[in-house]
Structure formats: structure tokens, C-alpha cells
């Protein structure tokens with residue numbers, strides 16, 4: 001039996017999907033919500049927020065405890081763990097974990113009678129981990145960018161401009177603020193490579209896909225870039241794991257998991273990757289012409305890129321793709337948490353929320369929102385504030401529609417750099433179950449949106465990467481598309497088509513929305529007149 005396990009440690013939960021490759025089916029899937037199942041860590045939405053939402057950390061021990069909980073559930077469910085051929089995982093991107101010199105020896109000598117958490121808790125040189133929602137490193141971004149010769153050369157070297165949440169600026173801040181703890185750090189892992197190390201029983205490499213989200217890897221050579229390392233912090237190379245291909249087998253599962261949970265000692269491992277690169281596989285973006293929107297804690301828009309090209313405007317990122325190629329991505333912090341803010345401020349549930357979307361008109365009577373409930377990545381907004389034009393915060397229907405229209409209008413505007421208008425967009429992530437939201441996206445993008453049954457594409461992507469790597473090692477080279485499609489249940493997916501008259505309406509609304517961004521963020525002209533013309537054209541006759 002060829003079973004493969006995919007794990008995913010995201011912002012708010014830890015998930016696992018076990019697939020049976022021959023039968024092309026998912027035999028078990030489970031998610032552990034951090035706030036609900038591990039309340040002793042006292043997180044809100046999986047994180048700790050301070051300094052007005054600028055500093056956002058999480059707890060690496062909580063992630064490990066979630067892994068232990070999940071494996072305990074596997075045992076209860078009597079899953080055939082000893083039949084699993086290969087395990088892979090993915091993690092929220094950019095977050096960093098700081099470990100002292102006892103980390104690796106501890107992993108090599110784990111006692112199966114004790115929990116992982118109790119054994120590794122003394123191995124951190126920094127108790128908490130800055131995660132992708134953190135935006136406290138603007139100064140460090142500027143310092144690194146200047147040392148690398150400005151934005152354009154930073155983008156050409158690392159695939160992205162410096163971004164507050166990226167690992168390099170975060171590491172630099174730690175080195176500046178906590179020099180003594182920095183010197184006691186013997187290894188800095190990403191969330192992905194940290195968890196990969198736990199399963200491997202020693203330090204795991206970082207895969208090229210997730211490594212690209214650090215401002216430290218050269219996007220062309222896929223090696224650590226000496227200029228970027230030197231611009232970030234001293235002696236950094238010694239503290240970073242190796243980089244490797246996303247599909248390379250890095251070893252076998254540590255004896256601890258064989259003895260405690262009954263995995264086979266022959267279970268192979270490949271490095272964990274980032275959640276977005278893993279989702280790229282999980283939704284089947286393994287060839288040109290398609291894009292995906294992932295609607296989770298972060299909202300992301302991503303495409304598969306056969307060839308490398310970068311966004312010199314500096315808003316987008318190029319990461320590695322687990323296929324060995326590339327992916328283009330933009331990321332929003334005001335994703336599900338912004339939607340939730342609106343929902344909660346009117347005491348709605350998601351059903352009422354959708355019903356309101358269904359009964360309000362596209363264009364929202366010209367009510368426009370810039371939804372910066374939290375600091376935003378694209379466009380860069382460091383001080384959160386919600387701007388409303390033509391309505392206020394007491395207007396229930398106006399707010400519900402405005403937040404969703406704003407999210408997709410912004411996504412359309414800021415994804416233009418990926419150049420290729422997609423033939424179809426695949427939707428994934430928790431909120432992709434909401435058809436009313438997807439209808440708005442279809443009209444704004446003027447593209448069919450395909451909704452799949454499975455929403456955890458990151459964990460599924462990890463399981464599929466496992467299968468691909470395993471069969472490669474047996475000289476059985478499955479085509480990616482063939483491999484993924486078997487699990488996607490394309491025939492059961494739903495397609496949402498754009499409606500021509502609304503496509504035209506949003507075509508008019510898009511430049512107005514863009515002008516509002518310019519007006520608020522770059523001192524542009526007040527677009528009130530254009531908004532009035534839009535209202536007159538669509539709502540006053």
C-alpha cells in the first residue's frame with residue numbers, strides 16, 4: 001500500500017492529510033485549531049500581538065505540541081502509520097525559529113517515554129518566533145535594501161524587495177536588539193525547516209521554495225547570497241541550514257516516532273516547504289495559464305511561472321515552486337481577519353454575511369472601502385485604518401459588500417505584474433467555500449473561478465509532493481498534472497462564470513478604487529468626482 005502523509009502548520013491551525021495513492025483518495029484529514037485545542041499557549045488566532053499589532057509572534061513549542069496531538073489522534077484512529085512511505089509538510093512562510101546549541105543533540109537523543117515538548121523546551125535561544133504578520137522591521141528593511149544597492153538590485157538578487165515579514169529583516173532586528181541571544185543562536189530555522197528537523201531528528205535543510213521568502217537566497221543560483229547574508233547579520237551563514245531541492249530525500253523518520261507512534265523505520269522524508277508553494281501543487285498549478293487565490297488568514301494570489309521574471313515595482317514576490325520552476329505571489333494581511341472584523345462588528349454569522357453579499361448590488365452604490373483593519377503588505381500600510389467613502393461604519397450592508405469588493409479590486413490591481421491574465425482561477429483556503437465571494441472575484445477578474453471540495457491545499461500539496469518524490473526515487477516519473485488531478489476531483493468542482501454586465505461595471509470601478517489608494521496613500525487627487533460619475537452611471541436611473 002502506498003500511503004503518503006502531508007502536514008501543514010499554518011497561522012491558526014495544524015493539519016494532516018493521509019492519502020492512498022493507488023486508490024486516489026484521501027483516507028484521513030484532520031485539523032487542530034491552536035486557540036481552541038491548545039488554550040494553555042494563550043494565542044489569539046494563533047499569534048501574540050503587541051505594539052499596536054506591529055509585533056506579531058507565535059510559539060514554536062505550540063506548533064510541536066500540535067504535531068504531537070495530531071499524531072496521538074492518528075493512533076486513536078488506528079491509521080496505518082507503518083504503511084506511510086514518505087512524509088512532507090508545509091509551514092506559514094517567513095517565520096523564524098531560533099535555537100541554541102543543544103537543539104540538535106536533543107533531537108538525536110529523544111526519549112520515547114517523554115513528550116517532544118518536554119524534551120525540546122530548553123533548546124530555544126528566543127522563546128517566541130516572529131511570523132509573517134509582523135511588520136516591525138521597516139528600518140531593517142531599509143538598511144538591508146541600501147546595503148544591497150537599492151530596491152531594484154534587491155529584487156534582482158532575492159526575487160523580492162525587502163519586506164517587513166521576510167526572514168532576513170527579522171533576523172537583523174533580532175541581532176540588533178538581542179545581540180547576546182543572537183550569539184547564543186546556533187541555528188535559525190524557518191517554520192517549515194524547524195518542523196522538518198523534528199521529524200528528521202537533526203537539522204533539516206530549507207527547501208528552495210520557502211528559502212526564497214527570506215531575502216537571503218539568490219533567486220537565480222538558489223544558494224545563500226553572500227551579499228544578502230553580510231547585509232543582514234554577522235556570521236549568519238554558520239547559523240543557517242543548507243538549502244535543497246523541494247523533492248530531495250533528506251533521510252528517514254527519527255526513531256522516536258517509530259517507537260512512540262509506530263511509523264515504519266523506513267519512512268522517508270523530504271524537506272517541508274512554504275504553505276503557498278505547497279498549495280501551488282495542491283491546487284494543480286503545475287503549468288502556465290492558471291492562477292490561484294488562497295483565502296485564509298492571509299489572502300494570496302499566485303501563479304506558476306515557467307521562467308523567472310521579477311516585479312520591479314516591488315510589490316510582488318517570486319518564490320521557488322516545488323516543481324523546480326518558479327511562482328509569482330502577492331500577499332494580503334487583511335484577509336480572513338478583516339472579513340471577520342466586519343462580520344463580528346454587526347454580530348453576523350457567515351451565512352448572514354453571504355446572504356447580504358447575495359442581495360446587495362455589484363458596485364455597492366459607489367460605496368468604497370480601503371480595508372486596512374490591520375497593517376497591510378500590498379499596498380504597504382504600516383498604520384492600520386479603515387477608510388470609507390460614501391458610507392460609514394454603521395451601514396451593515398455597505399460594509400459587508402465593501403470589504404469583499406475592496407479585497408478583490410486590490411488583488412486585481414496588484415497582481416497585474418504577473419503579466420499573464422489567467423484562463424481560470426482556482427480558489428482555495430477556508431473562505432473559498434463562500435460562493436458569493438467567489439462570484440464577486442469572477443466578475444472583477446473577468447475569469448472563471450473554480451471551487452474545489454478540498455480547501456486545505458497546502459497539506460494536500462505536501463502529500464502530493466511526497467508521492468512525486470517517492471516515485472521519482474523509484475524511477476517512476478509521474479507527470480505533475482496527472483498526479484495532482486487524480487486527487488483534485490475536478491469533476492466535482494464548481495465553476496463560477498463572470499457576468500458580462502458586472503464585468504463592465506467593475507472595469508469602471510477598478511480605476512476609481514486605484515485612485516482612492518493613491519489619494520490616501522500617496523497624496524493623489526481626490527477621486528470623489530469619478531465616484532459620483534460612477535454612481536450616476538450605474539445607480540441613478
Ligand code: XUL
Pocket residue numbers: 010011091092093094132165213274275276298299300329331
Ligand atoms: C506569503 C505569506 C503568507 C504566509 C501565511 O508570503 O506571508 O501567505 O505564508 O500563510
